[in-house]
Amino acid sequence: MTSSDSDIDDLPQDDTLAEESLAETASDADSTDEDSTDEQDQKLTLDVTIDEPSACERHITVTVARPDIERYLDDAFGELVPKAEVPGFRIGRAPRKLVETRFKREIGDQVKGSILMDAMTQISADYDFSAISEPDFDFDSIAMPDDGDLTFEFNVEVRPEFEMPEWKNLNLDRQQHEYSADEVEERAGELLQQYGTVEAHDGQIEATDLVTLNMTFSSDNKTLSTIENHTCQVQPNCVLRDGEIKDFDKFLTKCKKGDKKKTAATISENAENEPLRGQTVDVEIEVLEVQRTKLPQLTEDFLDELGGFSSTEDLHAVVREELERQLRYHQQQHLRKQITGLLTEAASWELPPALLKRQSNREMQRMILELQASGFSDNDIRNHANRLQHDLMGRTETALKEHFILEKIAEDHSLEVSAEDISKEIGMIAAQRNESPRRVRARLEKRGEMDALQNQIVERKAIDLITEHATITDVPLEDTPQDKNHAIDHAISGESKVSIPDAKHSEAAEAIEEPTDYT
Structure with a gap:
């Protein structure tokens, strides 16, 4: 776990600075006495x-002694009396008893805010909760007692306590691949599709053709959802938020413009629509239009306009760099999967469902930022996001356990994120999106995504540290067929609360129409 520039950024934000919020939560009071230095x-x-309801939850009950309440009240009224405005008296000349009676409610709220803020600050200093979310704290529900002590309660989600697994001297595989000239040329052809000349085609559909479709998903003759006028490239599979249409290309290559045929889609085992989980549903696909792309000729003028390239070799060199950056991503993910699989074997602590639901946004955010920095296309990112949603809660649980362990390793070895690290990461995202780093940084800050970016970097540093102390065996890169799929931000079942909207990473990228969901 956007603006009009990129809808992929339109994700709910996660809570990462929760530790600090323990000391700040009570500041939601309508008024707080900031000058009471004696109280502080x-x-x-x-x-x-x-x-401890669970490994990751703490329920905290706090009682403030009456003498402390009286001290705060005395100080507050002591400051108010010299400047109190009471009808019939000059400013500051009204009797204290009258001031106390007239301003009892206002001063009570002010003192409550001061006491709660100071209490939370003191608790934060005295107890190490390792909070991972903001405390569940309702200021308005707490009543200031006329007599006796003040008691309040709150819940906070924390990093679980666990025995650190042995992470040194692991045996790990690292995927390697040397891209051939043919692979580079094939990838260049894929990238050049968006600059080609599109022509209408009335014959049989072929792989990589552009098709405009209407799609209707149904079960037991009841319509679940529809997609209208969606344009996509013919790819092996069509991946949606809660399922997929397999052999999408084989189905379409038997069609032509004007055809209306049926196939099947499979709903994921963890779809939000529980009755449909794992079910096969009907899909009626109507082919509205077929287009074929003729790639541009790589003339000197075109290459210069494309990116200041002086030759085809220069273009291919940049494409190779992109492929190698994506290879590094696959290497990192393969290593991470092995490392965290070994380190989380003993992580048997259960994570509360509410925590998983909230942190699922963070996992989605982390994955998207990492893919953006690694140079993946909009369709690739949407594809990964849709795949993640097929088992969002399960993947989030695994990712959280990974995060707790990697974060602990980072803390124990003082692995920190520098300003240079952040600038470099933002620079890679900016290059992929064809934007200025300043603009990307401003958007991340505005949307509260800088914390997810920092977490991503520190986790990667922990992975690198583990790798440095591991025995590495190079193995061939596994095929990644999911990268060749077409992804649509649409829930087949008509139910999905997390959206991964279509995005345009660069000004030249082809705009893909967003489907309409009629449920």
Whole structure:
């Protein structure tokens, strides 16, 4: 786990600075006495009870002693009396008892805010919760007592305590691949599709043709959802948010413009629509239009306009760099999968469903940022995002356990994220999106995604540290057929709360129409 520039950025934000928020939550009070330095200097007398409903949850009950409440009230009224405006009296001349009666509610709220803020600050300093989300804290529900102590409660999600697994001297495989001239030329051809001349085609559909379709998904003759006027390239499979149409290319290559035929789609085992999980549903596909792309001639003028290339060799050199950057991503993911698989074997602690649901946004955000920095196309990113949603909760649980362990390794070995690290990462995203780094940074900051970016970098540093202490065996790169699929941001079943909208990473990228969901 956007703006009009890229819809992929339109994701819910995750809570990463939760540790600091323990000390800040009570500042939601309508008014807080910021100048009461005496109150801040003298510690509160707190009775703190911490319950552990689960490995990642803490329920905290706090009681503030009455003498502390009286001290805060006395200080607050002491500051108010000299400047209180009471009818019938000059400013600051009204009797204190009258001021206390007239301003009891206002001062009560102010003192409550001050006490809660100071109590949370003190608890944060005295107890190491390793919080991973903001505390569940309702200021308005807490009543200031006229007599006796003040008691309040809150819940907080924390990093579980666990025995650190042995991570040195692991035996790991690292995928390697040397891209041939034919592979580079094939990839260049794929990239040049968007600059080609598109012509209408009335004959049989072929692989890589552009087709415009209407799609209707149904089960037991009941329409689940529809997609209208969607243009896509013919690819092996069509991957949607909650399922896929397999052999998409084989089905379409038997069709031509004007055909209306049926095939099947499979709903994922973890779709939000529980009755349809794992089911096969009907898909009626109507072919509205077929287009064939004629690639541009690589003339000197075209190459110069494309990217300042002086020759085809220069273009191929850049394409090779892109492929090698994506190879590094696959290497990292393969190593990460092995490492975390070994390190999380003993991670038997259960994670609360509510935590998984919230953190699923973070996992989606992390994955998208990593793919963007690695130079993947919009369709590739959407494809990965849709695949992730097929088992979002399960993948999030695994990713959270990985994060806890990698974060602990990073802390133990002082692996930190520098400003240079962040700038480099933003630079790679900016290059892929054909934008300025400044613009990308501003968008990440505005949407609260800088924390996800930092987490991604520190996890990668932990993986690199583990790899440095491992025995590495080079193996061939596994085929990644999922990269050749077409992805659509649409839920077959008509139910999906997390959207991975279509995006345009660069100004030259082809705009793909977003499907309409009629459910």
